[in-house]
Each structure stands twice: as C-alpha cells, then as structure tokens.
Amino acid sequence: MSIRLNPDLLPSLLADIQLSLKNETTASEQLATGQAVNQLSDNPGAAASLVGNANQSSADDQYQQSDATLQGKFQVADATLGSVVTALNAAISLGTEGASGTVNAADRTAIAAQVQGLITQTLGLSNTTYQGAYLFSGTAVNTQPFVQNAATGAVTYAGNAGATTVAISNGDNVGANLPGSQLFQNAAGSVFGALQDLNTSLLSGTGIGAAVTELQTALTQVSTNRVFYDNGLSQLTSAGNYLNQDKLDLSTQVNSLVGADPVAAASNFSESQIEEQSLLAATSKVLSLPTLFTYLPA
Amino acid sequence: MASNNIANENTPGYSREVANLTTSPTVDEGPLTFGTGVEVQSVISLRDSVLDLRVNQETQQQGQLNAFIGGGQQIQELFNQTTGAGLQTPITAFFNSVSQLSITPSDPNARQAVLSAAQNLTTAFNQASGSLATLQQNTNLSVSQTVAQINSLTTQLAAVNGEVTANSAPGENVGSLVDQRQQLLNQLSNLVDISEINAGNGSLTVTTSSGAPLVVGEQSFALTSQPNATTGLQDVYSQGTDITPQISSGQLAGEIQLRDQEIPAIQNSLDTLAFDLATSVNTVQEAGTDLNGAAGGPLFVPPTAVSGTAATLAVAITNPSKIAASRDGLPGDNANANALLALQNQNIVAGQTPLNYYAGLVFKIGNDVSTALASQTTGSAALAQAENLQGGVSGVDINEEAANLVRYQNAYQASAEVSATIDTLLLYTITSFTP
Numbered sequence: 001m002s003i004r005l006n007p008d009l010l011p012s013l014l015a016d017i018q019l020s021l022k023n024e025t026t027a028s029e030q031l032a033t034g035q036a037v038n039q040l041s042d043n044p045g046a047a048a049s050l051v052g053n054a055n056q057s058s059a060d061d062q063y064q065q066s067d068a069t070l071q072g073k074f075q076v077a078d079a080t081l082g083s084v085v086t087a088l089n090a091a092i093s094l095g096t097e098g099a100s101g102t103v104n105a106a107d108r109t110a111i112a113a114q115v116q117g118l119i120t121q122t123l124g125l126s127n128t129t130y131q132g133a134y135l136f137s138g139t140a141v142n143t144q145p146f147v148q149n150a151a152t153g154a155v156t157y158a159g160n161a162g163a164t165t166v167a168i169s170n171g172d173n174v175g176a177n178l179p180g181s182q183l184f185q186n187a188a189g190s191v192f193g194a195l196q197d198l199n200t201s202l203l204s205g206t207g208i209g210a211a212v213t214e215l216q217t218a219l220t221q222v223s224t225n226r227v228f229y230d231n232g233l234s235q236l237t238s239a240g241n242y243l244n245q246d247k248l249d250l251s252t253q254v255n256s257l258v259g260a261d262p263v264a265a266a267s268n269f270s271e272s273q274i275e276e277q278s279l280l281a282a283t284s285k286v287l288s289l290p291t292l293f294t295y296l297p298a
Numbered sequence: 299m300a301s302n303n304i305a306n307e308n309t310p311g312y313s314r315e316v317a318n319l320t321t322s323p324t325v326d327e328g329p330l331t332f333g334t335g336v337e338v339q340s341v342i343s344l345r346d347s348v349l350d351l352r353v354n355q356e357t358q359q360q361g362q363l364n365a366f367i368g369g370g371q372q373i374q375e376l377f378n379q380t381t382g383a384g385l386q387t388p389i390t391a392f393f394n395s396v397s398q399l400s401i402t403p404s405d406p407n408a409r410q411a412v413l414s415a416a417q418n419l420t421t422a423f424n425q426a427s428g429s430l431a432t433l434q435q436n437t438n439l440s441v442s443q444t445v446a447q448i449n450s451l452t453t454q455l456a457a458v459n460g461e462v463t464a465n466s467a468p469g470e471n472v473g474s475l476v477d478q479r480q481q482l483l484n485q486l487s488n489l490v491d492i493s494e495i496n497a498g499n500g501s502l503t504v505t506t507s508s509g510a511p512l513v514v515g516e517q518s519f520a521l522t523s524q525p526n527a528t529t530g531l532q533d534v535y536s537q538g539t540d541i542t543p544q545i546s547s548g549q550l551a552g553e554i555q556l557r558d559q560e561i562p563a564i565q566n567s568l569d570t571l572a573f574d575l576a577t578s579v580n581t582v583q584e585a586g587t588d589l590n591g592a593a594g595g596p597l598f599v600p601p602t603a604v605s606g607t608a609a610t611l612a613v614a615i616t617n618p619s620k621i622a623a624s625r626d627g628l629p630g631d632n633a634n635a636n637a638l639l640a641l642q643n644q645n646i647v648a649g650q651t652p653l654n655y656y657a658g659l660v661f662k663i664g665n666d667v668s669t670a671l672a673s674q675t676t677g678s679a680a681l682a683q684a685e686n687l688q689g690g691v692s693g694v695d696i697n698e699e700a701a702n703l704v705r706y707q708n709a710y711q712a713s714a715e716v717s718a719t720i721d722t723l724l725l726y727t728i729t730s731f732t733p
Contacts, residue, residue, distance in 0.1 A: 003690060004690045004691065004695075005690055006685075006686045006687070006688075006689030006690045006693050007689065007693045007694065007695035007696070007697075007698075008689050008693050011682075011685065011689075012682065012686065015678075015682060035380060037380055038380055038381075039371070039374055039375075039378065039380070039664070039667075040374040040377065040378060040379065040380075040660060040663055040664025040667065040668075041370075041371075041374060041664045041665075041667035041668040041671055042380075042664075042668075043664075044660075044661045044662075044663075044664030044665040044668055045661065047378075047379050047380060047660055047661070047664050048379075048657040048658065048660045048661035048664070049657070050379045050380065051379055051386045051653055051656060051657035051660055052653060052654070052657055054379065054382075054386055054387070054390070055386055055389075055390045055653050058387075058390045058391070058394060059390065059393070059394060059397070061394075062394035062397050062398065063397070065398070066397055066398055066400075066401045069398075069401050069402065070401060131402065131405065132404075132405075133402070133404055133405075133629075133630060134630075137630070138628075138630065139624070139626055139628040139629070139630035139631035140628045140629070140630060141404050141628070141629050141630030142404060142629050142630075160626075160628065162626055162628060162630065162631055164403075164630065164631060164632045164633070165636070166400050166401050166632065166636070167397065167400065167636070167639060176401070176632070177630075258380055291696045291697055291700060292696070292697040292700035292701060292704075293696070293700045296700065296704065
C-alpha cells in the first residue's frame with residue numbers, strides 16, 4: 001500500500017509562493033542598490049571587511065585634504081626661500097660691485113643702502129605667514145620669528161627649534177617645517193649675519209670680499225635647506241598618487257565584497273518572476289481542480 | 299461521517315474520522331450459522347502521535363528562531379555597515395579630525411572640528427546603546443506578554459483535557475476534543491518548549507521540557523513573571539521557582555535569548571569599545587598641553603566602569619583651545635595630535651585597534667542573525683515535511699470521501715433491496731396462509 005499523500009496542497013504552494021516572492025525582492029533590491037550585501041546577515045564577513053575598507057577610504061580622503069593644505073604651505077615656503085635666494089644673489093652682486101676698485105666711499109654707502117633694503121626684504125620673507133601661522137618660527141607659530149633691533153640693526157630669532165612631522169598617508173610621514181634658525185641663522189652660514197656683515201663692510205670699506213664669501217656660504221646653506229621643501233612637495237605628489245590608487249583599489253574591493261552581479265541579479269529576478277507566475281498558475285489550477293463529486297451524477 | 303469529514307476539510311487541526319466497522323455477532327440456527335450484518339464499533343480520528351510530536355518540536359524551534367531573528371534584524375539595522383549606519387563613520391571621522399588638527403594644530407576651526415567629531419562620536423555611542431536598551435525593554439515586555447499567552451493556552455488546554463477524560467468511556471468519540479487539544483498544544487509549542495506525558499484515561503500531562511508543570515489533568519499551572527532584583531528584567535517563575543534559564547525553545551526562549559544573551563553581549567562590546575577608546579584618548583590628551591600651554595585635561599568625561607560607558611559617554615570640554623595637540627606647550631607643535639592620531643592603529647581596545655574590534659562586533663551581529671536564518675530555513679523545511687506527513691495521515695481527501703459516500707450509498711441501496719425482498723417474501727408467506 002502506497003503512502004497516503006497530504007490531500008491539502010495549498011500550504012506548500014503558498015509557502016513556495018512566499019519563497020519565490022522573497023527571491024524576487026532580494027534580486028530587485030540587489031538591482032536597485034547594486035549591492036549583493038544589503039544586511040549584515042547577507043554576508044557577515046564582507047560586512048566586517050567593509051568596516052576597514054570604509055575607514056581607509058575615508059582616511060584617504062582626509063589625507064588628500066591634509067596633503068593639499070600641506071602642499072600649499074610647502075609651496076609658499078619654497079617660493080619664499082626662492083625670493084631669499086634671489087635677494088642673496090642680488091646682495092652678492094652688490095658686494096662684488098662694492099669690492100671693485102672703481103667705486104668710492106659714497107658709492108659704497110649707496111650700495112650699503114641697497115643692501116639694507118635687501119635686509120628689510122629678507123626680514124619680511126623670514127616672517128612669512130601661511131593661514132595665520134608663521135612659517136619659520138618652529139612650533140611657536142604665533143610668535144614673529146625674526147625681529148630687528150632698531151638701534152643696532154641686529155636680527156634676533158624669537159622662534160624655537162621645534163620641528164613637526166605629519167602623516168600624509170597611512171604609515172607615511174613627512175617633516176612639516178624647518179625652524180627659521182636653521183634657515184636664516186644657521187651656524188654654517190647665517191643669512192642675516194652675512195647681509196649685515198656686507199652692509200657693515202661696505203660702510204667701512206673693509207672686508208667686503210670676505211662678506212661676499214660669507215653671503216655665498218649663506219646662499220649655499222639656504223639652497224641646501226630649501227631642498228627640504230622640494231623633497232616634501234615631491235613626497236606629497238607621491239603620496240597623492242598612492243592615495244588615488246589606494247582609493248581605486250578600495251573601491252574595487254568594495255565591489256568585490258558587496259557588489260551585486262547585475263547580470264546574475266537580473267537573471268535571478270527574471271527567474272523568480274517566472275517561478276512566481278508558474279506557482280500562481282499551479283495554485284489556481286489546484287484551487288479549481290475537479291473532484292470526484294464533479295463526475296458523480298447529481 | 300463522510301459528511302463530517304467533508305464539512306471539516308478546512309478546519310485547522312481536524313483529523314479525519316473513520317468508522318471502525320466490525321461484523322455483527324452470528325446467529326446459529328441448528329447446524330447453520332447466519333451473519334447478522336455489520337455494526338459500528340467506534341469512530342476513530344486518524345492521527346499519528348509521533349508526527350504530532352515532531353510537528354510540535356519543529357514548531358518550538360521555529361518559534362524560538364522567529365523571535366530571535368525578529369530582534370536580531372532590528373539590531374543589525376543599527377550597525378548596518380552597508381548603509382553607513384553604526385559606529386565606523388563617527389570613529390573614522392574623529393580620527394580624521396585629529397589628522398587635520400595635526401596639520402594645523404593652532405587653527406581654531408580644526409580644533410572645533412575635533413570637538414564636534416568627539417561630540418558626534420559620543421552621540422553615536424549613546425544612541426546605539428539607547429536603541430539596544432529600548433529593544434531589550436521591548437523584548438522584556440514581550441516576555442511578560444508571552445507568559446500571559448502561555449497561561450491562556452494552558453487554561454484552555456486543562457479544560458479540554460478534562461473533557462477528554464470525562465468522555466473517554468469505551469465507545470465514546472473524543473476525536474474532536476483531541477483535535478482541539480492537539481491544536482492548543484501546537485499553539486503552546488510555538489511559545490514554549492513542552493513535554494507531553496500520557497496520564498491514562500485520555501488525560502495528558504504537559505510540562506516544560508525541564509519539568510515545570512503546565513497542565514495536569516484538569517488543572518493548569520500558571521507561569522508568572524517577576525522582575526529580577528539585579529537587572530529589573532522579568533524572570534519566569536513556575537510554582538515559585540525561577541525557570542528562566544531552563545526555557546530552551548519556543549518564542550519565549552527566543553525572547554529570553556535575545557534579551558539576556560544577545561543584547562547584553564553587544565552592549566558589553568559597545569561599552570568595552572567606548573571605555574577603552576575614551577580612556578586611551580584621555581591618557582594621550584593628558585600627556586599633552588593645550589593651546590594656552592596648560593596641561594591637557596580629559597577630552598571625554600572619564601568613565602568609571604566599563605559597564606554603561608557607551609550609554610553615558612560625554613565630551614568633557616567645550617573650549618576648543620583645551621584640546622592638547624602640543625607636547626612642548628607651543629601652538630605649532632602637533633606631537634600630541636600625532637599621538638592621538640596614532641591611537642587608531644594601536645591595539646587599545648581589548649588587544650585590537652578600535653575599528654578591528656568594531657569590525658568583529660559587526661561580524662558577530664551579522665553572523666548570529668545569519669546562523670539563525672539558516673536554521674530557520676532548515677527547520678522550516680523540516681516542519682513543512684512533518685506537516686505534510688501529518689496531513690497524509692489526518693487530512694481530509696474530498697475524493698476519498700466522495701468515493702466513500704458512493705460506496706456507502708450503494709451499500710445502503712443494496713441493503714434496502716434486501717429489506718424489500720425480505721418484505722415481499724414475508725408478505726407472500728403471510729398471504730399464502732391466509733384463509
């Protein structure tokens with residue numbers, strides 16, 4: 001004797017219709033959002049990986065923003081030092097001119113006045129600010145780094161030797177500043193010292209050659225230290241390239257973690273629709289199936 | 299009987315009935331033995347108690363899983379990383395603001411951004427913890443309501459049980475009462491794990507699977523819910539004994555699992571994350587100096603204990619200049635801001651980085667729901683299979699009933715013909731002897 005089957009087919013059919021609708025909704029959601037993972041339970045591992053991915057992507061955005069700020073700062077610092085180099089070259093020319101035997105004392109005094117102008121110009125450059133903070137005062141960014149004594153003309157450094165570093169991408173840091181003392185009053189060649197010595201020697205008419213040599217040393221020193229900012233800009237460019245690539249990689253990773261395959265989703269949607277329609281048709285047939293009573297004589 | 303079966307084709311819990319027909323006692327006439335026809339010995343409701351039990355067991359599992367999944371899905375919405383919900387965004391935003399601060403440590407806007415990000419972070423912790431607490435309270439309310447539903451069902455069950463016993467004399471048909479009882483048992487199974495013991499005379503003793511009595515004969519034993527002295531949450535009592543930990547399946551078990559295990563575990567993880575993160579940030583903050591050169595104070599109100607930190611975490615300062623970005627006391631120094639930023643990659647939360655720890659929490663939440671959903675799918679198929687088998691035994695088949703009707707009708711017609719023949723013969727005999 002065969003096993004008696006459940007004569008009520010409806011519960012199974014209705015459950016299948018529900019399942020089919022669920023599949024249809026899932027496929028539709030995947031098509032609408034472009035994601036195969038829309039709930040943590042869809043793929044807990046992928047959802048957890050998304051935490052790190054989203055964090056890194058957002059951090060990359062922040063690094064790009066920070067790097068742009070830093071780039072602006074470095075460009076201003078580099079341009080400022082470029083102007084200092086120009087001023088020092090001008091001073092060397094003036095010193096060379098003052099050292100020649102063809103100029104007299106009055107000429108040297110006039111040249112000294114020009115050198116004094118260069119000192120004033122360089123002083124202004126050394127006190128350059130960026131976004132309200134002094135560029136060359138170490139970490140004392142609210143303190144004017146270089147102050148000239150009105151009586152003696154001597155320039156003193158009021159900043160400090162503090163140097164800072166900042167992160168420009170994950171795990172990559174760059175020096176963010178050079179203290180003014182290292183740039184303008186370096187023991188290996190002081191910019192202000194050399195300019196003032198030239199001014200003094202022009203006025204006295206002695207030691208001009210030595211002052212010019214001192215200026216050349218200061219120029220070399222400034223140029224050497226200026227490389228810091230050039231290297232920084234170069235490092236920022238590299239970091240920018242890395243960040244762009246990293247964001248692209250992260251975006252690809254997001255797609256592989258939670259992205260829906262649109263072709264598969266469309267196919268699933270279509271299949272679910274066909275399945276649902278078939279089930280509805282089958283249910284309709286079952287509901288209107290004739291029974292034995294239909295065939296019995298009234 | 300066929301008409302009763304047909305009428306109850308769609309009645310939930312109805313088991314088809316068949317007549318137990320036996321041959322009537324024979325009559326001996328001299329050397330001959332004559333049959334006397336047929337008689338209905340009893341009416342039997344066709345059911346398979348093993349299948350009934352299996353359906354109830356699967357129903358218990360489904361009840362538990364449905365309750366757990368319902369709450370679990372609400373939890374995973376709170377931390378749905380795929381929509382950007384949860385704590386990753388505010389944690390990342392906080393460290394990003396510190397990153398910006400390290401570039402421009404004296405910038406008041408950058409300092410204000412750190413304060414705002416810290417405020418957003420505490421709000422996110424507070425809201426996540428608050429939502430979990432609300433869900434826990436709602437689930438706690440559901441526990442009380444489920445207990446009330448159980449009591450209502452056991453009261454009905456006891457009454458039906460009594461009727462079954464009272465009508466169990468030989469020859470009496472208690473099929474419809476047993477159907478009713480089975481239907482109540484199935485509803486009860488959806489709510490709580492039960493164990494059935496046949497007590498004789500058709501009576502059934504129903505207990506929880508751990509043995510707490512629910513129905514004994516005509517008497518029902520109500521469960522009660524009382525607030526726990528420590529947690530304030532409703533514990534379930536039977537006859538003065540706390541049976542909360544013993545409830546192992548059914549909707550009540552799912553609610554208790556959600557309320558007492560799942561939500562507290564997530565809440566504890568949130569507290570750990572909030573506590574360790576806030577404490578580490580405060581430690582670094584206190585090692586630095588603020589914009590005015592003063593020693594840094596805590597950025598977050600120092601939590602006193604892990605428990606409850608997520609709910610109460612708050613920012614301790616309102617003045618942006620109090621953020622200690624510096625180590626040397628000067629406004630351009632970012633050494634302490636860098637130290638704060640470095641925390642995001644340090645194992646400061648239970649031996650992991652803050653976001654790795656959080657990712658683990660996200661995985662746990664998703665995995666718990668995913669596992670329950672998988673069990674629900676498997677269990678649902680098993681339940682459907684058991685119900686199908688049960689339907690095969692107890693379900694009314696209209697075609698079968700129609701065939702039976704025709705068969706009984708034909709038998710009736712044949713019997714009527716026999717009676718008519720006997721009547722004719724008798725009439726003939728009587729008239730033959732009439733003078």
